[in-house]
Amino acid sequence: MDGHHAVRHAAHPNRRRMLIGSGLALAGLAAATPLALAALPENGPAGRAAPDGPMRFDEVYRGRRIQGWTEPVAHHGPGGGEHHRSGGHGHDRHGGGARVLVDGRDLHLMRNADGSWISVVNHYQTYDDLRALARGAVDALDGAALIPLA
Amino acid sequence: MRRNQATLTDAEKQDFVEAVLALKRRGRYDRFVRTHQEFVMGDTDDGPRVAHRGPSFLPWHRRFLLDFEEELRGIDDAVELPYWDWTVDQDPEAAPWTEDFLGGTGRAADGQVTTGPFARGGGRWRISVRVDSRDFLRRSLGAGGVRLPTRAELDSVLALSSYDQSPWHSRADGFRNQLEGWRGVNLHNRVHQWVDGHMATGASPNDPVFWLHHCFIDKLWADWQRLHPGSGYLPRRPTRDVVSLEEPMRPWGDVTPADMLDHTRFYAYDTDEEEGEGAGAETETGAEGDPGA
Numbered sequence: 001m002d003g004h005h006a007v008r009h010a011a012h013p014n015r016r017r018m019l020i021g022s023g024l025a026l027a028g029l030a031a032a033t034p035l036a037l038a039a040l041p042e043n044g045p046a047g048r049a050a051p052d053g054p055m056r057f058d059e060v061y062r063g064r065r066i067q068g069w070t071e072p073v074a075h076h077g078p079g080g081g082e083h084h085r086s087g088g089h090g091h092d093r094h095g096g097g098a099r100v101l102v103d104g105r106d107l108h109l110m111r112n113a114d115g116s117w118i119s120v121v122n123h124y125q126t127y128d129d130l131r132a133l134a135r136g137a138v139d140a141l142d143g144a145a146l147i148p149l150a
Numbered sequence: 151m152r153r154n155q156a157t158l159t160d161a162e163k164q165d166f167v168e169a170v171l172a173l174k175r176r177g178r179y180d181r182f183v184r185t186h187q188e189f190v191m192g193d194t195d196d197g198p199r200v201a202h203r204g205p206s207f208l209p210w211h212r213r214f215l216l217d218f219e220e221e222l223r224g225i226d227d228a229v230e231l232p233y234w235d236w237t238v239d240q241d242p243e244a245a246p247w248t249e250d251f252l253g254g255t256g257r258a259a260d261g262q263v264t265t266g267p268f269a270r271g272g273g274r275w276r277i278s279v280r281v282d283s284r285d286f287l288r289r290s291l292g293a294g295g296v297r298l299p300t301r302a303e304l305d306s307v308l309a310l311s312s313y314d315q316s317p318w319h320s321r322a323d324g325f326r327n328q329l330e331g332w333r334g335v336n337l338h339n340r341v342h343q344w345v346d347g348h349m350a351t352g353a354s355p356n357d358p359v360f361w362l363h364h365c366f367i368d369k370l371w372a373d374w375q376r377l378h379p380g381s382g383y384l385p386r387r388p389t390r391d392v393v394s395l396e397e398p399m400r401p402w403g404d405v406t407p408a409d410m411l412d413h414t415r416f417y418a419y420d421t422d423e424e425e426g427e428g429a430g431a432e433t434e435t436g437a438e439g440d441p442g443a
Contacts (some may be wrong), residue, residue: 011272073290077330108281108352110194112198112320113195113317113319113320113321114320114321120187120190120191120281120351120352121281121351121352122189122350122351123342123349123350123352124343124350124354125343132327140350140351142261142283143283144262144282144283145282145283147280147281147282149200
């Protein structure tokens with residue numbers, strides 16, 4: 001796992017710039033143009049198609065690939081179909097259609113009534129922005145792999 | 151009698167720790183972690199909510215703690231939950247973070263707790279209900295600049311006279327939501343963040359301090375009731391997505407918020423007698439306790 005050597009609690013913004021490039025060779029590219037990385041092959045587990053809603057971000061942060069979308073998966077997503085929106089026991093069940101992946105694995109997230117977000121690894125802290133939530137999760141994970149949610 | 155953890159004797163701390171470790175060893179502890187995690191992930195602002203971000207946050211956790219305490223007492227009937235008054239005991243090097251009690255903060259490299267009975271190296275505390283690959287207890291007490299709430303902040307929340315208000319979720323005004331911490335000075339949520347590690351996740355009961363934190367939250371509900379005898383649980387009538395006064399709460403199905411309003415049916419707090427005659431005597435009978443639940 002690329003993030004294993006990352007330092008704990010390196011949350012401040014310059015940190016990202018420093019660590020990018022120490023991870024994937026592609027990282028510099030990602031920092032410059034997120035879209036370029038999006039066109040690259042998935043580095044997550046095989047068979048996990050990306051959601052097809054508008055992408056919010058796709059970048060490497062502290063050596064981990066984080067991706068986020070805000071639209072619901074209408075079809076051919078893992079476990080796809082309408083129940084994504086209506087309470088099936090899925091990863092994005094409460095994301096209001098949003099989805100975040102860390103190295104290709106779903107991070108359970110939830111939207112609060114005021115529009116802020118929380119994730120299962122930072123469940124008592126709200127983030128105004130999905131990307132900030134994803135980066136917060138990478139900080140909290142400190143190199144550990146997410147376990148796929150049932 | 152549920153007591154302030156700062157007043158426990160060494161033997162009482164040890165009895166509590168041993169009972170918790172025994173529950174873990176018997177495989178019964180992790181059911182509590184799993185239940186909490188499921189509710190954390192299932193309770194939403196725009197859907198049904200029971201354990202968090204709604205009015206039944208307090209009665210749900212009261213019943214949850216009672217279940218846990220009953221399990222502890224099945225192992226050692228002298229054990230009761232202690233509470234951690236985080237407005238007073240704010241030193242990350244002092245109780246409850248001592249070697250003979252909950253152990254200290256995590257080490258810098260990976261947040262791993264390496265001291266006390268719950269350190270992974272001791273072989274008695276492996277994290278099995280988890281969202282990532284790490285199986286050791288983690289903490290970073292006070293990391294990231296989070297400060298524990300002050301007594302003044304707490305008093306400002308206890309002063310709120312309305313239990314809860316529409317829309318009954320994380321944007322609501324009133325005592326429940328400010329105590330929970332989604333609005334206002336932020337009490338309960340902030341303490342989870344201050345401990346960090348597992349306490350910052352949906353699987354927060356992996357850290358035994360969860361019970362001491364929530365025991366204090368539970369006591370604050372009792373304190374609030376005494377400060378506002380004319381205020382009660384709300385909503386009283388069935389309301390979409392939340393548990394009203396006399397509706398059953400999941401997962402029990404036969405427990406309502408109304409059943410949970412009077413803690414003296416089940417236990418006393420060490421400060422109860424300061425408040426008048428009735429409460430202590432009532433507890434002695436234990437008649438309405440429900441150990442079979």
